[in-house]
Amino acid sequence: MLRELEYPFDNEYILKKSKSLKKALLKEQTKRIQKKIAVLGGSTTHDISKVLELFLLNYGIEPVFYESEYAQYWQDVMFNEELQDFAPDIIYIHTSNRNIHEYPKVSDSPADVDGLLTQTYSHFETMWQRIEQVYHCPVIQNNMELPFYRLLGNRDASDIHGRIHFINQLNEKFYQYANAHQNFYINDIQYLSSCYGLDKWSDPLFWHMYKYALCLPAIPNLSYNVANIIKAIYGKNKKSLVLDLDNTLWGGIVGDDGVENLEIGQETSMGQVFSEFQQYVKDQKDIGVMLNISSKNEEENAIAGLEHPDAPLKPEDFILIKANWDPKSMNIQNIAKELNILPESLVFVDDNPAEREIVRQQVPGVSIPEIGSPEQYISVLDHSGFFEVTQLSEDDRKRNEMYKANVQRHQQEAGFADYSEYLRSLDMKGTIKAFEPMYMARIAQLTNKSNQFNLTTKRFSQSEIQEAAADAQKLTLYGKLEDKFGDNGVVSIVMGDERQTGEMRAVWGDESEEKTLHIELWLMSCRVLKRDMEFAMMDALVEECRKRGITKIKGYYYPTAKNAMVREFYGLQGFTKEKEDENGNTVWYYKIENSYEHKNKVIQVNSESQR
Amino acid sequence: MDREELFERLNTVFRDVFDDEDITVTDLTTANDIEDWDSLEHINLMAAVEEEFGIKFTMGQIVSMKNVGQMADIIQEKLG
Numbered sequence: 001m002l003r004e005l006e007y008p009f010d011n012e013y014i015l016k017k018s019k020s021l022k023k024a025l026l027k028e029q030t031k032r033i034q035k036k037i038a039v040l041g042g043s044t045t046h047d048i049s050k051v052l053e054l055f056l057l058n059y060g061i062e063p064v065f066y067e068s069e070y071a072q073y074w075q076d077v078m079f080n081e082e083l084q085d086f087a088p089d090i091i092y093i094h095t096s097n098r099n100i101h102e103y104p105k106v107s108d109s110p111a112d113v114d115g116l117l118t119q120t121y122s123h124f125e126t127m128w129q130r131i132e133q134v135y136h137c138p139v140i141q142n143n144m145e146l147p148f149y150r151l152l153g154n155r156d157a158s159d160i161h162g163r164i165h166f167i168n169q170l171n172e173k174f175y176q177y178a179n180a181h182q183n184f185y186i187n188d189i190q191y192l193s194s195c196y197g198l199d200k201w202s203d204p205l206f207w208h209m210y211k212y213a214l215c216l217p218a219i220p221n222l223s224y225n226v227a228n229i230i231k232a233i234y235g236k237n238k239k240s241l242v243l244d245l246d247n248t249l250w251g252g253i254v255g256d257d258g259v260e261n262l263e264i265g266q267e268t269s270m271g272q273v274f275s276e277f278q279q280y281v282k283d284q285k286d287i288g289v290m291l292n293i294s295s296k297n298e299e300e301n302a303i304a305g306l307e308h309p310d311a312p313l314k315p316e317d318f319i320l321i322k323a324n325w326d327p328k329s330m331n332i333q334n335i336a337k338e339l340n341i342l343p344e345s346l347v348f349v350d351d352n353p354a355e356r357e358i359v360r361q362q363v364p365g366v367s368i369p370e371i372g373s374p375e376q377y378i379s380v381l382d383h384s385g386f387f388e389v390t391q392l393s394e395d396d397r398k399r400n401e402m403y404k405a406n407v408q409r410h411q412q413e414a415g416f417a418d419y420s421e422y423l424r425s426l427d428m429k430g431t432i433k434a435f436e437p438m439y440m441a442r443i444a445q446l447t448n449k450s451n452q453f454n455l456t457t458k459r460f461s462q463s464e465i466q467e468a469a470a471d472a473q474k475l476t477l478y479g480k481l482e483d484k485f486g487d488n489g490v491v492s493i494v495m496g497d498e499r500q501t502g503e504m505r506a507v508w509g510d511e512s513e514e515k516t517l518h519i520e521l522w523l524m525s526c527r528v529l530k531r532d533m534e535f536a537m538m539d540a541l542v543e544e545c546r547k548r549g550i551t552k553i554k555g556y557y558y559p560t561a562k563n564a565m566v567r568e569f570y571g572l573q574g575f576t577k578e579k580e581d582e583n584g585n586t587v588w589y590y591k592i593e594n595s596y597e598h599k600n601k602v603i604q605v606n607s608e609s610q611r
Numbered sequence: 612m613d614r615e616e617l618f619e620r621l622n623t624v625f626r627d628v629f630d631d632e633d634i635t636v637t638d639l640t641t642a643n644d645i646e647d648w649d650s651l652e653h654i655n656l657m658a659a660v661e662e663e664f665g666i667k668f669t670m671g672q673i674v675s676m677k678n679v680g681q682m683a684d685i686i687q688e689k690l691g
Contacts, residue, residue: 016662209654212654216658
């Protein structure tokens with residue numbers, strides 16, 4: 001991770017040093033996922049891809065680019081076989097208002113203007129539909145930035161003949177398409193250009209000189225925004241905020257100044273700034289961000305501060321509150337451990353540069369923004385794009401509650417002598433079924449996010465998940481788990497194929513002596529570890545295999561930096577190890593006996609296959 | 612600023628942009644003399660020179676530069 005590429009960054013520096021930054025990134029010994037990205041431009045894209053590459057490498061994604069010839073975005077999608085051969089994982093369409101060739105004339109009738117709008121929009125829609133039919137991959141599409149001049153002055157915005165009006169109408173149509181199509185994401189350059197300053201962003205020199213639709217120094221902002229969408233699509237968003245208290249969530253030091261003297265609430269300007277920030281943090285819960293505290297304080301003082309009557313945040317908004325005198329690095333590691341997430345999923349927010357530096361040294365991977373002064377906290381956090389929202393599922397909205405319930409479960413666990421007695425006390429109810437349409441988005445999300453309990457770490461897009469569900473030779477299962485503390489949602493996925501995939505055959509040789517199911521994916525969310533859900537999944541898998549006359553199951557384990565916890569998973573399920581190669585990849589098999597006894601005894605399972 | 616100092620600073624900019632510590636530019640250096648100096652890198656070079664000297668070139672100035680010497684002339688003129 002390079003500090004130079006974290007927000008807030010120095011645009012000129014990145015542009016000037018892009019070559020040496022790339023070298024430094026490639027020197028890092030990080031494992032990256034490789035993705036093929038087609039950048040299709042309506043204007044020059046050279047430096048946009050170059051800087052996008054830096055941000056993606058920094059996010060653990062190694063891009064392979066296809067760049068269209070100058071302004072060939074539409075032709076490439078519609079006719080170019082080279083793009084088809086490239087088989088992109090993502091298509092980014094970098095268009096701008098420079099690609100609108102005709103605007104309403106002042107003499108046009110309302111019907112003329114409407115016709116022109118439809119015509120302009122259809123040009124884009126035709127291209128998107130073609131992408132959906134041919135490429136089946138996510139699309140990132142710029143909306144239109146506002147024009148840099150206004151023929152009608154202020155009236156340009158409201159009059160149907162105004163360019164501003166026209167562009168806003170066109171954008172509205174883009175958004176309707178985005179809302180109706182799941183793999184389609186808007187890159188909001190209208191917002192970016194207004195933050196940057198439209199006059200600077202649209203400096204005509206760069207268009208006439210180099211055919212750039214935006215000024216060169218703004219390119220890092222654009223590329224960063226695109227990189228954020230891409231990393232969110234591949235499950236590399238952050239998951240949780242860890243916040244300091246004194247001078248971060250309120251002004252003053254609660255232990256010294258007392259609760260009544262804290263700057264929070266509407267009484268003072270500083271109080272208002274902190275209140276606005278607290279409200280911003282509280283709203284993060286609604287998009288699934290988990291809130292935690294790490295503060296050097298007596299716990300009772302910390303709680304008293306959070307109970308301040310004028311403060312938007314309350315103690316119950318947080319999952320874990322670590323208020324003590326231990327090093328923050330230790331508290332942060334404990335938070336990661338207790339929530340069962342990796343430190344790299346955390347964002348640490350602290351006003352004290354010394355604390356930030358220590359945590360940076362001690363817990364690599366945690367994101368620690370240079371947060372600035374209190375009135376800048378919101379914009380720094382927000383523009384960092386840690387929690388870029390590419391989809392909003394029910395699970396996201398309820399995540400905080402689910403993790404809180406988890407913490408309660410652990411507390412209760414301590415009161416039981418026997419672990420299975422504890423598990424039975426949870427009244428767990430599972431649903432295990434073949435993939436169903438309403439869960440496709442969540443299933444794809446899980447395949448891209450799960451790292452630890454994941455045997456093959458294969459990633460799937462939503463369209464691939466849908467194709468698998470429709471394929472009669474594939475076996476798909478999702479598992480949902482509910483208990484008395486709450487609904488965990490979809491937490492486990494198993495996918496198998498009656499054919500051995502080419503990739504497996506290449507590694508392990510051909511196998512076809514009896515009807516066999518090859519497990520290409522088995523994963524579980526770590527929020528339900530040690531709940532016997534994996535045994536319930538095994539039971540359902542065996543049952544489904546029997547229905548299909550399958551007598552043998554083959555499991556594959558491919559080690560990564562993160563999935564050591566499941567190295568012996570198949571062994572625990574009763575599989576026999578068949579092979580192991582020098583890289584630690586293993587193959588396991590399981591003969592399905594008639595006497596198969598259910599392994600799960602604590603979850604009451606509802607599945608179609610159960611009678 | 613004298614010509615010598617100006618070229619020293621230009622050298623630093625060129626080395627940064629083309630990531631090559633061996634570059635030394637003279638009055639007569641042109642894009643043909645530096646391998647990576649194509650039209651796409653030209654834009655980054657212009658931006659880096661502008662940043663180094665705290666100036667902004669107009670379009671007319673950018674299109675009129677035929678070699679590094681002429682670039683230096685324009686910079687000197689701008690700095691007054």
